Amino acid sequence: MHINWEHVLTIFIASALINNFVFSRYLGLCIFFGVTKRMETAVGMSFTFTAVMLVGAALNWLIYTYVMVPYQLGFLKIVIFIGVVAAFVQAADTMMKKMTPALYYKLGIYLALIVTNCIILAVPLINADEHYGLFESMALALGSGLGFSLALIIMASIREKLELADVPKSFQGLPISFVLTGLIALAFLGFSGMITL
Amino acid sequence: MVEQIAHIMTPLFHRMLDIVVNRLIPQAGVGGSTEAVEYVAPKTILLAVGVLAALGILFGVALAIVAARFVVKVDPKVEQVRETLPGANCGACGFAGCMGYAEAVVGNPDVAVNMCAPGKSAVAEKIAEITGKRAEKIEPKIARVFCQGGASLSRRRFIYSGVMDCTAAVLAAGGDKSCEFGCLGYGTCMRACPFDAITMSADNLPLIHPDKCTACGKCVAACPKQVIELAQASKAVVISCHSRDKGADTKKKCQVGCIACGMCVRTCPVEAIKIDNNLARIDHGKCIVCGLCVKKCPTSAIKDHIPLRPKAFIDPAQCAGIDVCAKVCPVNAITGDLRSAHVVNREKCIGCGMCEARCPKKAITMARPAAAVAPKKSREKEPARV
Numbered sequence: 001m002h003i004n005w006e007h008v009l010t011i012f013i014a015s016a017l018i019n020n021f022v023f024s025r026y027l028g029l030c031i032f033f034g035v036t037k038r039m040e041t042a043v044g045m046s047f048t049f050t051a052v053m054l055v056g057a058a059l060n061w062l063i064y065t066y067v068m069v070p071y072q073l074g075f076l077k078i079v080i081f082i083g084v085v086a087a088f089v090q091a092a093d094t095m096m097k098k099m100t101p102a103l104y105y106k107l108g109i110y111l112a113l114i115v116t117n118c119i120i121l122a123v124p125l126i127n128a129d130e131h132y133g134l135f136e137s138m139a140l141a142l143g144s145g146l147g148f149s150l151a152l153i154i155m156a157s158i159r160e161k162l163e164l165a166d167v168p169k170s171f172q173g174l175p176i177s178f179v180l181t182g183l184i185a186l187a188f189l190g191f192s193g194m195i196t197l
Numbered sequence: 198m199v200e201q202i203a204h205i206m207t208p209l210f211h212r213m214l215d216i217v218v219n220r221l222i223p224q225a226g227v228g229g230s231t232e233a234v235e236y237v238a239p240k241t242i243l244l245a246v247g248v249l250a251a252l253g254i255l256f257g258v259a260l261a262i263v264a265a266r267f268v269v270k271v272d273p274k275v276e277q278v279r280e281t282l283p284g285a286n287c288g289a290c291g292f293a294g295c296m297g298y299a300e301a302v303v304g305n306p307d308v309a310v311n312m313c314a315p316g317k318s319a320v321a322e323k324i325a326e327i328t329g330k331r332a333e334k335i336e337p338k339i340a341r342v343f344c345q346g347g348a349s350l351s352r353r354r355f356i357y358s359g360v361m362d363c364t365a366a367v368l369a370a371g372g373d374k375s376c377e378f379g380c381l382g383y384g385t386c387m388r389a390c391p392f393d394a395i396t397m398s399a400d401n402l403p404l405i406h407p408d409k410c411t412a413c414g415k416c417v418a419a420c421p422k423q424v425i426e427l428a429q430a431s432k433a434v435v436i437s438c439h440s441r442d443k444g445a446d447t448k449k450k451c452q453v454g455c456i457a458c459g460m461c462v463r464t465c466p467v468e469a470i471k472i473d474n475n476l477a478r479i480d481h482g483k484c485i486v487c488g489l490c491v492k493k494c495p496t497s498a499i500k501d502h503i504p505l506r507p508k509a510f511i512d513p514a515q516c517a518g519i520d521v522c523a524k525v526c527p528v529n530a531i532t533g534d535l536r537s538a539h540v541v542n543r544e545k546c547i548g549c550g551m552c553e554a555r556c557p558k559k560a561i562t563m564a565r566p567a568a569a570v571a572p573k574k575s576r577e578k579e580p581a582r583v
Contacts, residue, residue: 063252067248068248071241071244071248072241073241073244073245073248075245076245076248076249079249080248080249080252083252083253083256084252084256087256087259087260090260091259091260091263094260094263094264094267095263095267097267097269098267098268098269099267101269105293
């Protein structure tokens with residue numbers, strides 16, 4: 001199988017920066033605003049999220065390529081992708097609890113949040129729609145995961161500073177966070193000319 | 198026979214599916230990102246059902262295997278304890294949340310059951326019941342005011358006429374009181390107390406009602422001078438002064454301040470008092486609450502929070518007349534000849550309990566005086582016990 005490495009790299013950079021899920025597609029906002037109050041939770045979420053994203057995308061790619069495409073079951077992809085991710089996360093949750101309790105207590109709480117995350121579902125769906133190969137799928141998954149981590153860490157560091165800022169009362173909390181997200185999204189718009197897919 | 202039936206039924210079933218999907222609901226449409234198709238083969242429907250069922254069974258079996266292989270045996274006691282705990286995850290116990298404490302208290306025999314501060318003794322008792330550990334009583338605490346220099350006993354540096362609130366007064370050059378460690382007396386603690394346990398005395402000092410005080414610490418946090426502290430309720434003898442000024446300076450500013458003379462240090466029978474930074478402090482771990490220092494303190498800076506001290510009473514039938522009690526009595530209240538019953542001079546007895554502790558015959562009991570006996574003179578009246 002011929003792999004176009006240039007394309008793989010392009011997909012990686014595009015998904016991390018240019019088409020950043022939070023700042024240009026506005027997906028995953030629930031987790032984004034939920035865990036960015038503190039840097040510690042944001043970093044924990046980033047690690048867990050990227051790991052689940054990679055494994056979930058790989059599993060979904062396998063099932064899509066070797067089961068759904070041959071039997072022309074593409075219309076089932078939403079149902080099946082959610083099922084695969086949910087089953088994998090549940091299994092990972094159980095295994096982590098047994099094998100690395102320390103890690104489980106640090107990251108376990110995020111796993112349950114991730115199952116219902118839309119980025120986790122969006123990545124396999126994009127992979128399927130674009131008919132990406134394994135490496136391209138992995139590049140998209142890793143790029144999206146790192147892009148989401150970047151968004152979380154940027155937002156967490158700003159919101160920690162925001163605690164000390166004199167925000168008008170009606171803007172305190174979520175409203176000012178949305179304003180900030182909009183401003184960061186504007187900044188990310190600057191990446192858009194970098195690569196043309 | 199079965200084969201024949203299957204042979205006839207299969208095309209029939211396919212035909213039926215075809216009619217339902219393609220004839221009866223032809224215009225139902227397919228939503229989402231799915232490509233709309235003119236005709237859905239019955240085979241596709243069966244395949245979809247088959248694949249979903251297979252995946253479902255596969256995941257189910259896989260999860261069952263994982264759950265069985267990686268089973269973590271959670272002690273059911275942990276769950277019980279966690280349900281008993283308030284669930285605030287405040288971390289006051291020193292563990293990571295209620296779950297952390299529940300695991301520690303069940304798993305580790307050295308972890309005490311009484312570490313949940315919000316749960317108080319009720320939760321501690323329940324945890325002790327679940328874990329089978331001995332429920333040690335939580336030492337009840339109470340807020341203590343470390344200042345006795347009310348308006349009549351202390352000096353003011355200037356006349357403060359601002360907002361009648363300690364936090365406001367402290368902004369005006371640290372408050373109007375000449376002693377910078379003392380109570381300002383504007384009642385911020387009284388207003389902070391959610392249980393109405395604090396009232397201001399006529400001399401502008403907070404009075405803590407022991408029955409209402411829950412030791413929540415709201416007044417401690419509210420006081421800008423840190424005059425109020427939480428202390429063990431049973432250790433009722435308290436050096437009620439925070440002044441770290443030199444003795445001479447303290448004396449000029451307040452009549453009831455600790456001047457660090459060291460009298461209490463010399464008096465204390467258990468060496469529980471130390472002077473540090475011009476201020477005597479009682480080590481409450483050592484203090485036996487005998488009250489001797491209260492009597493000896495020249496400035497009355499030490500306060501006895503026991504309203505009625507008991508008096509010693511010697512049972513003449515049991516007294517062997519060995520004179521131990523007379524020797525140990527710090528106020529020479531016990532007299533009597535050798536080998537004859539000794540007598541306690543009730544006027545002199547201060548109720549320290551030292552004779553009771555030393556008597557080998559257990560002939561001495563500490564009895565509360567009858568209600569008719571006047572309570573010992575105190576600088577300010579103890580709040581009424583309701």
